[in-house]
Amino acid sequence: MYKKTMSAMLAAGLVLSVGVASAQEPVQKPNAQAASAFDNKIIKKISSDNMYNTIAKLSAQPREAGTEGEWIGVQYIKSQFEQLGYETELQPFTFNEVVxxxxxxxxxxxxxxxxxxxxxxxxEVTADIVHVGLAKSGEVPDEVRGKIALIERGEITFVEKIQNVLDKGAVGVIMYNNSGTSNRFGQANAGQNIPAVAITRDQGLELVNQLKGGPVEATIKVEGSGFVEKTSYNVIAKMKPHKNKDTNQVVMIGAHHDSVAGGPGANDDASGVSAVLELARVMANMPTDTELRFVTFGAEEKGLLGSYHYAGSLSEEDADRIVAHFQMDMVGARDAGGDHPAGGLIMYTIDGKKNLVTDLGSAAGARTAADTVIPYGQLGRSDHQPFHELGIPAALFIHSPLESTYHTPDDTLDKIDKNKLQEAAEIVGASVYQIARPDTPALEHARVAPGPVDYDFNDRPPGA
Structure with a gap:
């Protein structure tokens, strides 16, 4: 689908407008004065004070998915979009919380x-133990029926091991580690109605030896464990383009609004949400030929559940209309980014390849306050992933390496840097406007057409 989208954009002249460098084109840095005239409609209106105040409101309490704290945040975000005149909806979805x-x-x-x-x-079950090794499919003996399966960790997932012995009629699981001295591991799936516990490797090998001498009986008792169904939400805000200039394209800007349990999540990711809301404010009354779609996702910390739910709800026709997805996650931490240029801002793609979003973002960085050609890298683990899987050009904007307060109760407002918020919002805002402004289908003929920039791959993991 990406090739299809790019072909359509080439036909419209859009790719020429973003300045994607090719082997036949000389790489040039945009004229700063001309670029400023192009971008100022957006960047002059962006206020880091507004973003800071949004972070203060959202980080007043943790926003773990499925909790009252998330609901408070969701209601605030929705109200802000509505006040700006956006067509706004809440998209609820359920998930199983592991207990x-x-x-x-x-x-x-x-x-x-x-x-x-x-x-x-x-x-609570009492039965004889049967050693079943790694419990791979096809290797579990029939004698485990009605017995407790003793399983060695390794090679396949926990849930596969449980399912394989459950399918053979086992009534309980004892799993021993395959290395080290820890017994702290193990995950079951909903519907696997069998108690499962973990022990150390030494304890497991001792049981294996005991079984050589005859039957060994065990009792497993598990209480208060299982799954609780909870509800999280995506907040979706849309602004239709001018009806006489509609290209039938959509550009998306996203962040996730949930935090980890017990964490105020000022940077992760109230910072991203603050930039989404600020860009929504700035662009609310601007003429565009492209639909603007702002989304804050729930349950990112539970495994990208909100973004996958949203992406899965798109019709094929709607997905084909989305030409770019800009994801902002943790764009305001004072102590993130190390000594890298632009505060360590980097654009991550799922496959480690450039796309329309990174082309736009790097060029915008050279034109805005950052005055830096932003690099790109390869990383998943955020809400750009479901869109990439649909063939939509997508990238994650984040400061890397991450700060030491990441996923802790110390991810608080006082660790936020307004300059980093401003730079990130300017770069994404200038990039989005380059797609959405009414003259982009013929931007090569416009008075101001930012030129291409060259930018490099940076193999920088978040923890580096």
């Missing part, structure tokens, strides 16, 4: 101290 309870394990009367699998079924 790890408590448990006990006795073997031939001896008490062990097991680790209860996250999401394990809560039950």
């Amino acid at each position: 790890r309870g408590t448990g006990s394990l006795t073997v031939n009367g001896a008490t062990l101290d097991p680790y209860v699998f996250s999401g394990s079924y809560s039950a």
Whole structure:
């Protein structure tokens, strides 16, 4: 689909407008004065004070998905979009919250101290133990029926191992580690109605030896564990283009509004949401030939659940209309980015390849306050991933390496840098406007057409 989209944009002259350098074209840096005239409609209106105030409101309480804190944040975000005149909706979706309870394990009367699998079924069972090795499909013996399966960790996932012995009729799972001295591991899936606990490697090998001498009986007891269904939300805001200039294209700007449990999430990702809301404010009354779609996603911290739900809800026709997705995650931390240029801002793509979003973003960085050609890298783990999988050009804008307060209760407002907020919003805002402004289908004939820039791959992991 990306090739299809790019072909359509080439036909419209849009790719020429963004200045994608080719082997046949000389690479040039845009004229700063001319570029300023092009971008000032956006960047002069962006206020880091507004973004800072938004972060203050959102980070007043943790916003873990499915909690009252998230709901408070969602209502605030929705109200801001509505006040700006956007067509706004909440998109609810449910997910299973994993709960790890408590448990006990006795073997031939001896008490062990097991680790209860996250999401394990809560039950008490007593039965003989059968060692089933790695519990790979096709290798689980029939004799495990009605018994407790002793499984070695490794090679396949926890849930696959559980399912393989469950399918053979096992009534309980004891899994021992394949290395080290820890017993803190294990995850079950909803619907796997069998209690599962973990023990250390030494404990597991001791049970293997005991089984050589005859039957070994065990009792597993798990309480308060399983899955709780919760609801999270995506907040979607749309602004239709001028009806006489509509190109039938959509450009998306996103962030995730949830935080980790117990964390105020000032940078992760109230900062991204603040930039989304600020760009929505700046662009609310601008003439465009492209639909603007701003989305804040829920349950990113639970595994990109909100963005996958949203992407999955798109019709093929609607997905084909989306020409670019800009994702902002953690764009305001004072202590992120190390000594890299532009505060360490980088654009990550899923496949490590350039696309329309990175072309626009790097050129915009050279024209705006950052005055830096922003590099690109390769990374998933954020809400740009579902859009890439639909063939939509997408990139994550983030400061890397991450700050030490990432995913902690210390991710607070006082760690936010207004300059970083301003730069990131300017770059994304200038990039989006270059697509959405009414003259982009013929921008090569416009009075101001920013030239191409050359930008490099930076193999910079977030923790580097």
